[in-house]
Amino acid sequence: MIDGHRGNRQTVTMVGTSPAAQGGVAAVVRALTSSVLSNRYVIDYVETHAEGGTLLKLAIAVKAWVTLQFRLLTSVGGLVHVHIASRASFWRKCFLLLPALAMRKPVLLHLHGGEFKVFYERESSTLAKHVIRYVFEAAAGVIVLSTGWKQWVERSFPRSKVRVIYNPAPDVARSAYVREPATLLFLGKLGEKKGVNDLLRAVAMLVPEFGEIRLLLGGDGDVMGANQLARKLEIVEYVEFLGWVSGQRKQELLEQCAAFVLPSYNEGLPMGLLEAMAYGMPVVTTPVGGIPEAVTDGMEGFLVEPGDIDALADRLARLLRDEALRSEMGTAGARKVSSTFAMERIIPQWVALYSEHGIAPAGDPGKANG
Incomplete structure (x- = not known):
């Protein structure tokens, strides 16, 4: 049974594409799960998608649904941090998250992808827009990557609770690189x-x-x-x-x-x-x-x-x-x-957000200590 704690670290169920995948979302996932965040919490990662054929993708999606529902039914506390983008990415996660929202589990939507506005405003039917709006407004929080995206989400889904947390850049030991001038x-x-x-x-x-x-x-x-x-x-x-x-x-x-x-x-x-x-x-x-x-x-x-x-x-x-x-x-x-x-600027923001939703970092059961 997953009880929301391992030692004195609390569990965050993170949902998204395979960390081994290509693309920006996978890069963010790798950055977060390999950072000091994983020392402060137990991050149980549920893969919803990976590169491969149709049958493999279907098998991964079904396994993700079963895994997440088991965790929702057996865990005490915890929260779900889900990485979403537009189109198929959203609908895969929606299928997974509707039971969590119905059970009033805390869900954080982490919005990636630059075309979500196009997906919602131009490509979605009236029914689809109702579903998208429900997911955004029922979530415990929506995390976006810029103030511009925050303004759009707040206009589109007025009852949503939106916060900006930037993507983390890698730590780089700067030196005098010899660059090719053209x-x-x-x-x-x-x-x-x-x-x-x-x-x-x-x-x-x-x-x-x-x-x-x-x-x-x-x-x-x-x-x-x-x-x-x-x-x-x-x-x-x-x-x-x-x-x-x-x-x-x-x-x-x-x-x-x-x-x-x-x-x-x-x-x-x-x-x-x-x-x-x-x-x-x-x-x-x-x-x-x-x-x-x-x-x-x-x-x-x-x-x-x-x-x-x-x-x-x-x-x-x-x-x-x-x-x-x-x-x-x-x-x-x-x-x-x-x-x-920088990672040292971004991670404390996630610690604070998790803490607001009842998930304290290691060594501080009462509040986030940054």
């Missing part, structure tokens, strides 16, 4: 929504001036479409498709490339962006989602409107021409991460 890095899911096609067109505009330019695209998604566009633009020799990168290879890229580029149309608070800033890279990105809370235009990098290819090319050219500017913005970005997004 190499740009993109990390994420390749496709139009992340602005990859815009980025390829901007690079094509830069090739005449910067003959040594290289664009490294790290990620899965529409690789074939991006490759075809690069060929059409006659820049294939300047573009390298890396596939999904992680671990030591990812660290090397963050240490070696001149600038990070993410011209997305929708975002939450992208982990790749925070990682690049932590490594002292200047960034060129868009003012969507939580990005403006991490990047001030002209300080840690440049912000351009989604789809403005001319502006994207112009800001990249400014960085490629000016090593001192790249260094200055990179230093500002690392400083911003340290002051606002």
